[in-house]
Amino acid sequence: MTNLTRRDFLKLSGGLAAxxxxxxxxxxxxxxxxxxxxxxxxxxxxxxxIPAPTAVPINEQTIAxxxxxxxxxxxxxxxxxxxxxxxxxxxxEMLIQPQGDDPDVASKIKDLTTxxxxxxxxxxxxxxxxxxxxxDELMRATALRSTYSRYQLYEMMVDFWTNHxxxxxxxxxxxxxxxxxxxxxxxxxxxxxxxxxxxxSAHSPAMMIYLDNFESTKNKPNENYARELLELHTLGxxxxxxxxxxxxxxxxxxxxGVAGRRGAKPGEFEYRQNIHDTGTKTILGKKYENxxxxxxxxxxxxxxxHRSTINYVSKKLVRRFVADDxxxxxxxxxxxxxxxxxxxxxxxxxxxxxxxxFRASLGQKFKRPYEFIISALRVTNAQxxxxxxxxxxxxxxxxxxxxxxxxxxxxxxxAAWATTGGMLTRWNFALALCNNTLREAKVDLTxxxxxxxxxxxxxxxxxxxxxGEKLPNEGKQILTKFGGSSxxxxxxxxLAALILGSPYFQYR
Amino acid sequence: xxTKLSRRDFLSTFASGITYMxxxxxxxxxxxxxxxxxxxxxxxxxLVCIFQRGAMDGINxxxxxxxxxxxxARPTLAIPEPKSGKDNAIIDLDGKFGLHPSLRPFKEIWxxxxxxxxxAAGSPDPTHSHFDAMDYMERGxxxxxxxxxxxxxxxxxxxxxxxxxxxxxxxxxxLLQTSLRGPVSATSLQSIAEFHxxxxxxxxxxxxxxxxxxxxxxxxxxxxxxxxLTLQATDMLEKINVGTYKPxxxxxxxxxxxxxxxxxxxxxxxxxxxxxxxxxxxxxxxxHVRQGALEGxxxxxxxxxxxxxxxxxxxxxxxxxxxxxxxxxxFGRRVAENGGGGTxxxxxxxxxxxxxxxxxxxxxxxxxxxxxxxxxxxxxxxITTDFxxxxxxxxxxxxxxxxxxxxxxxxxxxxxxxxxxxxx
Numbered sequence: 001m002t003n004l005t006r007r008d009f010l011k012l013s014g015g016l017a018a019x020x021x022x023x024x025x026x027x028x029x030x031x032x033x034x035x036x037x038x039x040x041x042x043x044x045x046x047x048x049x050i051p052a053p054t055a056v057p058i059n060e061q062t063i064a065x066x067x068x069x070x071x072x073x074x075x076x077x078x079x080x081x082x083x084x085x086x087x088x089x090x091x092x093e094m095l096i097q098p099q100g101d102d103p104d105v106a107s108k109i110k111d112l113t114t115x116x117x118x119x120x121x122x123x124x125x126x127x128x129x130x131x132x133x134x135x136d137e138l139m140r141a142t143a144l145r146s147t148y149s150r151y152q153l154y155e156m157m158v159d160f161w162t163n164h165x166x167x168x169x170x171x172x173x174x175x176x177x178x179x180x181x182x183x184x185x186x187x188x189x190x191x192x193x194x195x196x197x198x199x200x201s202a203h204s205p206a207m208m209i210y211l212d213n214f215e216s217t218k219n220k221p222n223e224n225y226a227r228e229l230l231e232l233h234t235l236g237x238x239x240x241x242x243x244x245x246x247x248x249x250x251x252x253x254x255x256x257g258v259a260g261r262r263g264a265k266p267g268e269f270e271y272r273q274n275i276h277d278t279g280t281k282t283i284l285g286k287k288y289e290n291x292x293x294x295x296x297x298x299x300x301x302x303x304x305x306h307r308s309t310i311n312y313v314s315k316k317l318v319r320r321f322v323a324d325d326x327x328x329x330x331x332x333x334x335x336x337x338x339x340x341x342x343x344x345x346x347x348x349x350x351x352x353x354x355x356x357x358f359r360a361s362l363g364q365k366f367k368r369p370y371e372f373i374i375s376a377l378r379v380t381n382a383q384x385x386x387x388x389x390x391x392x393x394x395x396x397x398x399x400x401x402x403x404x405x406x407x408x409x410x411x412x413x414x415a416a417w418a419t420t421g422g423m424l425t426r427w428n429f430a431l432a433l434c435n436n437t438l439r440e441a442k443v444d445l446t447x448x449x450x451x452x453x454x455x456x457x458x459x460x461x462x463x464x465x466x467x468g469e470k471l472p473n474e475g476k477q478i479l480t481k482f483g484g485s486s487x488x489x490x491x492x493x494x495l496a497a498l499i500l501g502s503p504y505f506q507y508r
Numbered sequence: 509x510x511t512k513l514s515r516r517d518f519l520s521t522f523a524s525g526i527t528y529m530x531x532x533x534x535x536x537x538x539x540x541x542x543x544x545x546x547x548x549x550x551x552x553x554x555l556v557c558i559f560q561r562g563a564m565d566g567i568n569x570x571x572x573x574x575x576x577x578x579x580x581a582r583p584t585l586a587i588p589e590p591k592s593g594k595d596n597a598i599i600d601l602d603g604k605f606g607l608h609p610s611l612r613p614f615k616e617i618w619x620x621x622x623x624x625x626x627x628a629a630g631s632p633d634p635t636h637s638h639f640d641a642m643d644y645m646e647r648g649x650x651x652x653x654x655x656x657x658x659x660x661x662x663x664x665x666x667x668x669x670x671x672x673x674x675x676x677x678x679x680x681x682x683l684l685q686t687s688l689r690g691p692v693s694a695t696s697l698q699s700i701a702e703f704h705x706x707x708x709x710x711x712x713x714x715x716x717x718x719x720x721x722x723x724x725x726x727x728x729x730x731x732x733x734x735x736x737l738t739l740q741a742t743d744m745l746e747k748i749n750v751g752t753y754k755p756x757x758x759x760x761x762x763x764x765x766x767x768x769x770x771x772x773x774x775x776x777x778x779x780x781x782x783x784x785x786x787x788x789x790x791x792x793x794x795x796h797v798r799q800g801a802l803e804g805x806x807x808x809x810x811x812x813x814x815x816x817x818x819x820x821x822x823x824x825x826x827x828x829x830x831x832x833x834x835x836x837x838x839f840g841r842r843v844a845e846n847g848g849g850g851t852x853x854x855x856x857x858x859x860x861x862x863x864x865x866x867x868x869x870x871x872x873x874x875x876x877x878x879x880x881x882x883x884x885x886x887x888x889x890x891i892t893t894d895f896x897x898x899x900x901x902x903x904x905x906x907x908x909x910x911x912x913x914x915x916x917x918x919x920x921x922x923x924x925x926x927x928x929x930x931x932x
Contacts, residue, residue, distance in 0.1 A: 026724040212796045212848060220847015224796045227636065227853070237637050243886055246636070366731070396698060398682025405791055406562070408639050411683070415656075418731045419684045419696035420674075420738040424705060427721060431706050431714070475724060482720040494713060501717075502724050503731060 026475045028507040029467065030065055030363025056359035063087050064468035065362035068508050069321065070094065070353065071152030073375035078152075079468050091353050094153035095346035097191040102149040109144055112137040114179055119205050119258075122176040123267035135175040136387075138182060139401045143386035146374045157190040157345070159370070160320050162402070163409030164313075165201045165233060167210045169402040173258075177206035177267060178402060194313060194343035195304035198233060202300055203269045205258045211407060214257030216250060218277035226250035228407045229303070236315075239308030245284055251277040252288060252295045310338045314348065316412075321352055323361045324413040330357040365508050366414035369397035372426055375508075376433055376500050379466045382441040389440045396425045418506075430500035434493040449492045455483035459495060466499050475502060551669060552907035552931060553832045553865060554777055556770075556786045556820070557660065557687065559646070560813070560837035562793035563638060565806060565851050566858035567843055567878070567889060570605050570625045570871065573598050577878045581844040585801045585851070596802050601625075605871045609802065610810035613818035617862060621869035622821070622828070624927050628856040628873045629893040630839055634885060636853040638794070641838035646686035648896060648916045659915055660785050661690025663903055666911040673782025674741040680769035685787040693733045694785075695741050700772050703745050710746075718742075744781060759823035762815040766790045770820045777827060784907075790816075793837060797848035817862060829864035832906045832928070836895060842887050843878050856889035859898055865906050865929050872925050897923045905930045 056062060063082050067074035070091070074082075082090040101109065109115065114122065114134040122134050146155050165185065169175040181204045189197035201207050208214045211225035226249035230241050255276035259268050271293040278290045286302065288295045303309055314334035318326035333355060334348050341347040352358055367375065373393060377384055384390070394400045398417070404410050411417070432438045434445065448465050452458035459479045463471045471479070479498055483491045499505055571587055572578055579586045587608060590600035598606035599615055605627065607614055617623040633650035635641050644650040648659030664677055677694035679685045688694040697703060706714035718739060725735035753775050761767035766788065773786040792809055799806045813835075821828055840857030856876070862868070874892040876882050884890040896916045903909050905928045912922060 027727070027729075212850075215797050215848035217847050222796055222846055222848050222850070223852045224794075231637050231639075237635075237640050243634075243636055247886065396682065396702075406638060406794075414731070415689055416683050418734050419679075419682075420734055420741055421682055421696040421698050421703070423731075423735050423738045424703065424742065427705060427717075431717065478720050478723045482716060494717060498717065498720055498724075501721055506731070 026472070026478075026503045028363050029469065029472070029504050030507075056356065056362075058087050058359070061469060062359055062362060063090075066091075066353065066359070068468065069358075069362060069365065070156060072146055072155065072371060073378035074152070074468060075378065076465070088354060091153075091350060094151070095191060095349055097346075098151045098154055101145070102151060104150075105145050105148045108148060109141045112141050114138070115141055115183065117179065118265075119177055119180045119267035119269075120265045122179055123173060125176050126173060131175060134179045135169045135402070138169075138179045139391060140386050142182075142401055143374070143390060144384065146370075147377050147382075147384050147386075153349075154191055157349075158186055160317070161186045161190055161197060163404075163412075164316065165197070165204075165207065166404055166407050166409035167206050167402065168405045170405075171210055173267070174206045174210045177204075177209065180204070181206040191346050194309075194338070194345060195301065197345075198304050199297075199300050201233065202229070202256070202296070205267055205269050208256060208258050208269065213253055216254050216257075217275040218251070218254050221247070221250040221254050221277065223247060223250045226253055229253075232407055232409075234303040234312070235306060235308040236312030239306070239312060241284060248281040248283050249299065251279065251281050252283065252299055255293065256296060304343060305339075310335045310343075314338055317348060318352060319412050321349070321365075322355075322358055323365065324415075327357045330355055363507050366418055367506055367508050368410060368412070368417055369394055369399040369422065369425075370401070371508065372397075372506065373429065375505070376430065377441055379500075380433060380443045380445065380496065382433065382443045385440045387440055389438065393425060393429050397422045426506070427497075427501045430497040434497040434500065436493070445492050445496050446489060448496070449488050452488050455486070455488060455491060455495075456480060458488045458492060459483070459499075462492070462496050462499055466496075467504055471499070471502075471504065475504060551671075551784070552667075552909070553830050553863065553902075554783055554786070555660075555902065555907060556773055556788065556831065556833040558813075558817070558833065558835040559642075559685065559687075559787065559789050560793050560809075560835060561638075561642065561789055561791040562795075562837070563641075563839050563841055563853060564793040564809075564837040564857060565795060565799065565841040565854075566627070566837075566856065567840065567851075568799075568801075568806065569608055569611070569810065570601070570627055570858045571598050571608060572604065572627075572875065572878060573600075573606050574604050575878055577843070577880070581878065583845070584849055585799060585845045587801060602871055604875075608807070608810050610807040611814040613814040614860075617818060617821055618869055622864060622866050623860065623862045624866050624868045624870060624872055626859045626861065626872040626893055626898055626925070626927060628876050628889055628891055629859045629895055629898060630855060630857045630891045631895055632891060634855070636839070636885075638838055638853075643686060645836060645838055645895060648687075648899065649918065652918060655917060657690035658685070658687035659899065660685075660687040660787065661692055661694070662915045663907060663909055664692040664694075664785070665690060666914045667907065667909045671782050671784060674737045674744060675776055675781040675783050677785040677787075678773075678776065678783060679787045680772065681765070681789055685789065688785070688787055693730070693737050695737055697741075697772070699768075700745060700775060703742060705739075705742050755819065755823040757822045757825055759819040759821075760815070761819040761823075762812050764812060766812055767816045767819065770816045771823070774820055774823045777824060777831065795841070795850045796846070796852060797850040799845075799850040817860075821862065830931075832861065832863040832865060832902055834862075834899065834902060835860040840889050843883060843889060844887055852886075854888035855884050856891040859895065861898065861902070861927050863906075863928075865931060867927060867929060872927055893923070893925070894919075894921075897925065898927065901925065901928055 060083055064079055066087055067078055067082055114137045125131055125133055149155050167174055167178050169178045185200040185204050211228055212222045213225035216222035223246050227246045231237050235241055255272045257270055259266050259270040273292055281288045283299055315326050315331045318330050334351050337348050337351040391400050399410055449458040449461050452461050459476055460470050479495055573589050588597045590598045590606050596609055600606045614623055631645050631650045633644050646658050647655055649655045674695050677688055679688050679694055679696045682698055684696045705718055722739050725732045761771045769788045776783045795806050798804055824831055836859050837857050839855055841851035841854040845851050876890040876892050896919050900912050900922045901924045903915055
């Protein structure tokens with residue numbers, strides 16, 4: 001009888017402990033309320049997901065939880081080092097832009113030859129049977145980097161900017177050119193200055209094609225990129241611009257595009273003066289006289305330091321690293337650092353991470369599917385050979401790499417992801433991974449519980465490895481009952497799958 | 509197959525284990541049920557809510573071909589007038605408007621008076637942002653960002669009956685549509701055939717795993733509710749043999765996610781698992797470049813849309829009497845085409861309503877015209893019908909919910925156009 005409803009379960013279960021466990025259910029670690037996900041009321045203001053910041057101390061537990069928030073998943077050595085040198089120094093180390101790949105990752109991706117290719121070389125794959133190669137290699141490299149790189153916060157930031165400057169790789173040449181965008185825009189400046197990544201994105205051939213700017217001409221300007229540059233990359237939709245500003249910016253950006261097939265360097269960014277609108281334009285009240293490509297460069301500089309941009313980007317960072325409903329006070333603090341440091345992203349991140357609001361929010365941010373999958377692969381020390389099968393799991397949960405069609409990037413709130421189909425796939429993935437039935441990831445879980453003499457000890461060991469802390473009692477009792485009298489080695493895969501499928505592991 | 513089978517007939521038939529009127533019951537009918545039928549009188553239609561993401565170019569869908577401005581504004585995108593009589597010409601509807609030729613499958617439904625376009629409809633908020641506009645439309649609250657729930661979720665919350673089925677509201681696809689987000693949990697479903705835990709036939713360890721999981725998610729948070737719904741849905745689908753589904757009346761769904769989603773909606777409707785609302789998306793309408801007049805991205809999408817909905821219509825047969833289908837898109841597109849053979853973001857658009865309760869065969873709406881002086885903002889079709897007028901009429905007349913002020917808060921000026929008959 002597996003179709004027990006909750007009420008049936010309560011009626012049937014004889015053991016007091018089990019009943020208590022069921023009644024208590026399992027709150028995510030760190031939750032101070034019963035409702036870590038936004039509670040939805042018919043006509044209420046958006047709910048606050050985290051309590052008002054109280055002085056949550058920095059201790060071993062908060063350090064472990066901070067690491068789970070900032071990395072796809074910390075490993076034993078990360079917990080150890082952070083506890084040794086303290087959270088602040090550990091964060092400082094993680095906020096340094098790495099020079100090249102982690103050596104372990106470099107050896108795994110060395111055969112992916114398209115990763116280093118120039119746009120001209122990449123567009124040569126635009127032939128039958130070859131188009132998919134750069135995109136496939138990029139997806140593979142991205143999953144390997146997320147899983148194996150020691151630069152875990154950097155990889156999280158790469159994921160953030162990948163979404164902020166989202167490019168869909170199923171739109172003609174973007175499938176090839178995204179490789180250059182990933183390398184020369186996102187990875188190059190992920191822990192740099194905001195202006196640099198914004199400007200690099202505006203000169204990215206993949207972006208020019210994705211948002212149609214390469215076809216925008218003085219006679220028939222195309223508004224697509226101009227609009228999203230204002231709405232999504234800089235000011236935000238409530239940032240104070242008008243439809244007129246969009247149209248004027250589209251005129252400024254006429255001529256920004258990509259060199260065609262007959263050019264010397266097809267596929268590279270190219271400015272074409274002959275299709276540029278040479279008239280005077282006015283954007284956000286400022287006049288731009290005829291000045292060729294330089295007009296666009298000046299607008300980008302103005303946008304990067306505009307008050308609305310600073311607030312908008314700060315808010316997105318707070319949403320990504322603190323809470324679905326970003327606390328206003330923390331946005332203000334982040335925005336101040338943004339202003340004072342001229343858009344220095346590591347400094348803004350440091351402000352976030354060292355805030356009271358950050359510590360008060362730990363353990364309550366619902367993992368997106370990609371974070372769930374990568375964190376499960378990391379904590380189980382899986383040997384990963386990422387390809388279509390893994391991406392198919394992501395696809396079933398709605399987050400395949402580089403395949404969000406619209407320029408706003410994947411949603412960053414629990415309500416979008418905590419769905420029935422999504423939960424089912426998480427459980428099925430946990431089962432398949434721990435029972436070693438995945439084609440593209442193999443695990444050996446025996447070392448994790450080899451020193452455990454009892455089921456209880458095994459649960460503790462797995463929990464320490466997966467979460468950096470032991471399960472709370474109500475969760476542990478359910479697993480203890482599940483383990484019953486079986487021996488540790490036999491029970492390990494299913495216990496591991498249960499922890500990965502539990503509410504605790506769905507949050508960071 | 510007899511699709512007139514009411515839910516009560518269905519339950520009594522299976523309780524006694526006999527075939528109904530000599531028709532052998534299909535394998536995918538549920539063998540028993542996990543939610544008690546509620547004794548609340550007749551329920552409303554099943555609503556199939558289609559969202560065309562990216563902003564469909566309504567001007568090239570239901571085409572005002574008698575306006576010379578149409579041909580002036582669209583040197584490469586205009587469709588030939590109906591009088592040419594060719595296959596690539598507009599399909600005339602009423603001497604003033606006509607369908608894009610890729611919508612040919614709609615013609616039969618129009619002729620049967622079960623299809624009604626409402627033109628120059630949309631959301632009154634002037635935003636040209638896809639994301640704001642989609643949110644406003646799916647929440648049913650233009651210009652208002654403080655209401656986080658969807659209009660369909662509020663309908664489910666306020667309608668007079670309860671329904672404990674995990675398939676009461678289903679969002680087809682991987683992410684749950686904003687329209688369905690709210691206090692009444694909805695199921696997101698990609699594939700009925702693959703919706704099971706740990707393989708189709710559950711082993712004992714999987715059953716124990718499921719039991720432990722259900723205990724861990726037995727609280728009352730939205731995640732707990734979503735998890736419980738998931739487990740109930742897998743239990744119920746285990747009882748449906750989905751491998752053998754064959755659409756009725758030789759209905760042919762188009763290949764791809766949209767056609768597959770609609771076929772699964774038909775499956776859920778026929779299996780009588782308690783479905784009241786299905787939300788289905790069709791994306792790709794943001795045609796800034798190379799939109800295509802008769803061939804290309806947009807004609808392909810129109811073919812997919814009309815073939816899909818016509819297949820659903822055909823497959824459901826008599827059951828369409830209690831099904832309403834509505835289409836919408838966040839806004840329309842600029843009347844004049846741009847330099848890339850496409851169109852930029854606009855305002856007014858066309859909606860379709862289809863079903864047994866539709867007063868079809870007529871183009872609804874006050875047509876504002878597309879001459880320069882009639883356009884809105886940067887050159888857009890003006891809006892003369894608020895999308896909430898169309899949805900509100902469906903909610904009231906076909907979904908039997910009078911609480912329009914809760915489904916569409918802050919809106920009271922409903923202008924019902926009698927697009928639909930009141931469900932008796």
